Amino acid sequence: MYKAHFGLREQPFGITPDTSFFFACPSYQEALNTLLIAVRNGEGFIKITGEVGVGKTLLCRKFMTTLGDEFVTAYIPNPFLEPRALMFALADELEVSLEKDVDQHQLLKSINHRLLVLARAGKRVVLCLDEAQAMPLDTLEALRLLTNLETEKRKLLQIVMFGQPELNHKLQQEAIRQLNQRITFHYHLGPLNKDDMEFYVSHRLSIAGYTGGRLFGSSAIQAMYASSGGVPRLVNILSHKALMLAYGEGKHEITARHVRAAARDTGAARNKIWFLGWLAAAALITVGTSIGWAYFK
Known part of the structure; x- marks a missing residue:
C-alpha cells in the first residue's frame, strides 16, 4: 500500500x-531479564502482568525464542480451559502419546514420565500461559499441582503466566492462596x-x-x-x-x-471522546441538580 x-x-x-520488531527499551529488557533469570534459577512460578496492548504476548514469544537449547517450551495461548483440557493441551505441547479415553491418573502419569525423560536428557521444561487472567480457579489449582512434579534436585516443570491485572485479583482469592505463595518472580509491564x-x-x-x-x-x-x-x-x-x-x-x-x-x-479515541462527553453531561446534571435544590430550599 x-x-x-x-x-x-x-x-x-x-x-x-x-519478535523481529522487539523493542528493548529499559522496561521491556528488564522484564525479559527477569524471566530469563527466574527460569535459569529453576523457579517454579513466574508472573508477568500488564494492561491490554502493552506487549505481553510479544514479550512471551521473545522470551521463548531467547531460551537456549537446554530448554523445551510449551505455549498455551488461551488457557480458558477446565483442568483436564489443560492437561491435554500440555500433553500435546510436549508430544506425549496418549491412549484413547485415557483417565486422569494415566494422563498425569504420562506427562510426568515425559518430563522425567526430558530431565534425564538435560532439558528444562517451561510452560508459558498467555491471557492467564481467563483461567478458572479450579484450573489454576490444577496448575499448582503440576509444579509438585519434581526430582530430588529440581522442578520438572516451570510455569510462566502472562495476564492482565485482573490476574492479581484472582490470585488473591482464598481458594488458591497456595499458588499465589509460590510465585517467586513478578514483573508488571507498563506503557x-x-x-x-x-x-x-x-x-x-x-x-x-x-x-x-x-x-x-x-x-x-x-x-x-x-x-x-x-x-x-x-x-x-x-x-x-x-x-x-x-x-x-x-x-x-x-x-x-x-x-x-x-x-x-480509532475506537479507543472515540471511547475517550465519549467518556469526556459523559463527564461534561454529568457535570451539567450535577450543576442543574444543585441549582434546583437551591431554588426549592
Missing part, C-alpha cells in the same frame, strides 16, 4: 506479535513513556527498512502520545493509519494532523 512511497520493505506497524515511544516508532521503521530522514515530526509524536498513552498496540494502529493518510495526500512527513485524524478514526 504505502511501502514503496516511504521506502519500506514491510509494514512497520502490524499488530501481530513479531511506554514519551521518549521510549518516540524511539519505539523509529525502531520499527528502521526494522521495516526505512532509511530516510525523520518521518514522524515532534508534533506528531506529541499527538501520538496524547492519543495512545504510550500503549504499543495503539501506537501501532495510529502510526499505520497516519502513514496511510500521508500516503493518500502524497506527503512524506507525518504531522500532528495526520495522527489526530487517525485517532478520531
